[in-house]
Amino acid sequence: MKIGSVQNVLICKPVFSSDEASELDRQVCPPSASQYFHVQSQQAYVLEPSSADYLDGLSAPFDYTAAAGFFALAFTVVVGTWMVSAGAGAVLNMIRRG
Incomplete structure (x- = not known):
């Protein structure tokens, strides 16, 4: 049963200064506030929505208690x-000794 697939996703990675973030990143x-981000591609295993109940x-x-x-029960049987x-x-x- 396949519950997901490997895909490329974009993440927003924090950078230290605004000089490191391009206009596209912005x-x-x-x-x-004063925190800037850089767009970065990363491979991730993305789950199928139908498998959420199984994983939960x-x-x-x-x-x-169970x-x-x-x-x-097992101890009593033994x-x-x-x-x-x-x-x-x-x-x-x-x-035998009878």
Whole structure:
């Protein structure tokens, strides 16, 4: 499942002085107060809008309550299986020694 693609994007990179920003830079990236910007091309992995729900689900916080429930169930099954097998082993030893 493809969730995005590599594309060239334009970013506004801050510069230290207004001399470093050309007229084109000022048109594309207007200055903010005394901060000027330079237009720069950069490759970026751009996500498809349809994959947003999938990625939001992955970034959900870990549910410790659900994990504790699964752990308790698994632990109970393991201990229960051990107790049943220990009881069956005791019965078989009693029959064998009989």
